[in-house]
Amino acid sequence: MRQIVLDTETTGLDWRNGDRVIEIGCVELLNRNLTGRHYHVYINPERGIDAEAVAVHGITEEFLVDKPKFRDVAGEFMDFVRDSELVIHNASFDVGFLDHELSLLGHPKLGAMCSGVIDTLKMAKELNPGKKASLDALCDRFEIDNAARTLHGALLDAELLAEVYLAMTRGQESLMMLLDDEPGMDSLDASGSPIQRPPLRVLRPSADELAEHDRVLQDIVKANKGACLWIPPVPAEEAPVA
Incomplete structure (x- = not known):
């Protein structure tokens, strides 16, 4: 399984307003292992950079003057992320942003050349509702050293995100390995017969534990303003009339 952890820096917040990509950083994961292969490039956007954006990533127009245009690097970028x-x-x-850059050159969008996209921001919010889900917050949560991140940078952020993603999905990996594995020698006794394991003991929650669980759920509901998967939407015919 080949995955590319990707980040960009841009001239502003919205490609619809003419903002462009100025940096791309990618690192490669193969079967959930960092391979050491990466792709990194600075790009001349052929336009100005918002002051607010410079404050975030520190990349100036002067720095990008002699850098390649996106059309000059599109081929090598597509080759790196394809499939x-x-x-x-x-x-x-x-x-x-990247789909816009590719479409300006008549190239297919990322969805046509890649097998899918995992949004770690969405994943983090689903795993920990109500908690901060920025890259810095996730680095703190999973004890990943981000001391070098004084400014946003596409390659550094991609490297940090790769570590965060692996930490967030480590339990899923263990579960899938358990499901995929066929019974091995540790399932047999010395004579080669299946080991008879005692039934699992099921512990039921007490009334106090159920009440505490409900309190935590209510806190999450408040933090998310009611947008929780376990709360079914109210049918239109039952919704209160203003």
Whole structure:
């Protein structure tokens, strides 16, 4: 399984307003292992950069004057990500910008050349409702050293995100390995017969534990303003009339 962890920096917040990509950083995962292969490039956007954006990533127009245009690097970028699954934090932002850059040159969008996109921002919010889900917050949660991240940078952020993604999905990996594995020698006794294991003991929650669980759920509901998967939407005919 080949995955590309990807990040971009841009001239501003919205490609619809003419903002462009100025940096792309990618690192490669193969079967959930960092291979050491990466793709990194700075890009001359042929336009100005918003002051607010410079404050975030520190990349100036002067620095990008002699850098290649996107049309000069599009081929090598597409070759690097083609047929991979992309892992991106706040994927709609980066995908929107890159799809726009590719479409300006008549190239297919990322969805046509990649096998899918994993949005780690969405994943983090689903795993920990109500908690901060920025890259810095996730690095703190999973004890990943981000001391070098004084400014946003596409390659550094992609490297950090790869570590965060692997940490977030480590339990899933163990579960899939357990499901995929056939019974091995540890399932047999010395004579080669199946080991008879005692039935699992099921512990039921007490009334106090159920009440505490309900309290935590209510806190999550408040933090998410009611947008929780376990709360079914109210049918239109039953919704209160203003």
